[in-house]
Amino acid sequence: MTTFPRSSRFPSLTRRQMLAGTAAGAAALALPGGLAKARAEGPVKVAAIYTVPVEQQWVSRIHKAANAAVERGDIEYVFSENTSNNDYERVMREYAEAGHDLIIGEVFGVEEAARQVAADYPETAFLMGSSFMPRDDVPNFSVFDNYIQDASYLSGIIAGAMSKSKNMGMVGGFPIPEVNRLMHAFMAGVKETAPDAKFQVAFIGSWFDPPKAKETAFAQIDGGADILYAERFGVSDAAKEKGVLAIGNVIDTQSDYPDTVVASALWHFEPTLDHAIEMVKAGTFKAENYGVYSFMKEGGSSLAPLGTFEGKVPEEALKLVAEREAAIKDGSFVVEINDEEPKSN
Known part of the structure; x- marks a missing residue:
């Protein structure tokens, strides 16, 4: 390389x-x-x-x-x-x-x-x-695009079960489809275990501005959030400082925040890239939507191991996660893809 x-x-x-x-x-x-x-x-x-x-x-x-x-x-x-x-x-x-x-x-x-x-x-x-x-x-x-709505939905189930205030803070980069769909999927998962949950949704207008994301998260904690959806870097830092929990996005940062990050929706780009490599080698590359290769059933996304939160998540929530994950993989349950901008409620 x-x-x-x-x-x-x-x-x-x-x-x-x-x-x-x-x-x-x-x-x-x-x-x-x-x-x-x-x-x-x-x-x-x-x-x-x-x-x-x-x-x-x-x-x-x-x-x-x-x-x-x-x-x-x-x-x-x-x-x-x-x-x-x-x-x-x-x-x-x-x-x-x-x-x-x-x-x-x-x-x-x-x-x-x-x-x-x-x-x-x-x-x-x-x-x-x-x-x-x-x-x-x-x-x-x-x-x-990172269509990891399946894993985001599962992480929401855990978040809803772990929250005491039933108030979720959500900090994203921009309200574009690839962010919106993950937030909506997370919200849908939360409602499975916390039907009356409140959501505070904010966008920082940047893909990489940890200080701004952190300040936005502080405001949501002040507004009652006890779990933060960390779509951007900086959010988990705020959660750690204030003693609340966070849900990771795309990568697993629990090793950096062992007492803060409960679960993470992981994106695996390997299936997407491997398909492209195969097509180029075969001389059959053409205009396609590779989004499907991010779906959980294609190996493009997963829920990170609970790690330090093993034994701390309610068993009923974990049972539902296991049931939904199996159904997602066999195609009997489909997580809705909603690309509209999510709103606070």
Whole structure:
């Protein structure tokens, strides 16, 4: 794996920097409906573009899956982090020009520009986090999102059972579909064990601003919340300081907050990335919605082990969690996907 130097400034990649991590890609042919790659055997050359540090929870799961694929020998991997939306298109083009087979990232703020780049490089496969669906006019541009509503719902069941005040604080980044659906699923789970629960919902307008998330969480604790849904970093810090509980999102942070984080809804990007790698290798990559690979039944999400809270969660709640998890996996129970902005009640 090759990484570029970290910087608090936006990266400025040169052709030489990118070529240091990967050889030139093999020739490719773009056919209607997808890519037909006439590529040599060997690892798929993957480049990733992140708008935040790789430590940020959402991006960290993509980065983790990519590193696992590197260790298996399936891909060569380079990435840039802290890429601004204003610079995103340029970095995409430079990676495409450098001959990478597959470019991954998140284009929530640059949707149209990113799709235009993909249209200009029909021989390159693009797999991008997006709030919109794939389009036939860009057959080499697939989308994904962290559809981990199944695990979020299960974590809500536990939260409702653990709360004494039945008042939940929820701090998110932006009210976009990939955040909204998780919050709604959590709320639905809470209502299974606390039907009359109150929810305080707030968004901080940033994907990575722990101090602001922490201050917002403090306000919700002052408003009576005794459990916080930590969609953003900083929320669990507030919970720890005030002696209340938290529910994690995307990653498991219980080791950092052993007396605070009860449960976490985990995202596993491996099924999503592995499918893309398989399609690129087979020459059958096409515009698809990869969201399904985040579903629990596909192995894309799970509920973290209780760990330090083993034996502290009411048995009735755990029994319901086990029943619902089994039903989710066999398809007999479906967690609603609600992308509308959640509101406080």
